[in-house]
Amino acid sequence: MNSSDAVRNDWSREEIQALYQQPLMDLVFQAQQVHREHFTANTVQVSTLLSIKTGKCPEDCKYCSQSAHYDSKLEAEKRIAVNKVIQEAKQALASGSSRFCMGAAWRNPHERDMPYVLEMVREVKALGLETCMTLGMLNGSQAERLKDAGLDYYNHNLDTSREYYSHIISTRSFDDRLDTLDHVRQAGMKVCSGGIVGLGESRDDRIGLLYELATLAIHPESVPINMLVPIEGTPMADVEKLDVIEWIRTIAVARLLMPKSYIRLSAGRESLSDSDQALAFMAGANSIFSGEKLLTTPNTSQGRDQQLFAKLGLVAEQPKPSVRSLATDAMAS
Secondary structure, rough: OOOOOOOOOOHHHHHHHHHHHOHHHHHHHHHEEEEEEEHOOEEEEEEEEEEEEEEEEOOOOOOOEEEOOOOOOOOOOOOHHHHHHHHHHHHHHHOOOEEEEEEOOOOOOOOOHHHHHHHHHHHHHHHOOOOEEEOOOOHHHHHHHHHHHOOOEEEEOOEOOOOOHHHOOOOOHHHHHHHHHHHHHHOOEEEOOOOOEEEOOOOOHHHHHHHHHEEEEEEOOEEEEOOOOOOOOOOOOOOOOOHHHHHHHHHHHHHHHHOOOOOOOOOOOOHOOOOOOHHHHOOOOOOOOOOOOEOOOOOOOHHHHHHHHHHHOOOOOOOHHHHHHHHHHHHHH
């Protein structure tokens, strides 16, 4: 692959399998070359994720502590006040985040929730942060209103391959997820969509997940590659841990398939050593969640991230100029 190669949306499973099977050093070297063609070297986009409504989700995702179907000992919380969200967003901005993500444990937002989330988007956007939400399934009208309020990204992960999906979730279909991504795209928002590795899936399933993402008409602008964090009380509590090298391979292949997308290290990063994370960045990862919690699961602390960035010579990506100017306009008005 080289800079003359156009971004492709016609990958075959066989091609993706061939990428996976390369010697690791060749794969990572190739991924870093492609990464540098499309992104500034040694720059990492930093996001903060906040749970705005926790627990009692009606979905039965077998990995999730927030599902009402399992006894994970998670204490459910009602949706938090908008002013509290704004305080958290200000702290995120001060700590170096350029994107603020808000997640609610819903199957889908009810109409009564829309004024709440729309106000939240407008207020966070006015601070100069990119905005992202994950609220479950959306219909077309909801997607359009979120876009009009200023939402930049909507997160809705595919989780795993189409073939393995029914082993993980039964309360919504794989095509339901694709429908939501289509509503988001039609509304003009950016798509954040990836999946989870280490669910007991095979490499063929990891290939299937990346195949679905890389053959969308437009690649997701942000692709989180999560590693399962086993949670007591869920059906996946005792799943055998996936080798970190396989996670690195998945990141590198994602970079090759979707060269202009941010590839994010998400859940599971807190278990990585500094050397593991360095290899992940070398493989083309260029986005992280910062902060001690991802919704309900542990995450690497901000202090450790600062030390890691200093050690590796990495810098945090700054908010886009258009976002900064919007914040300046809001403060002047």
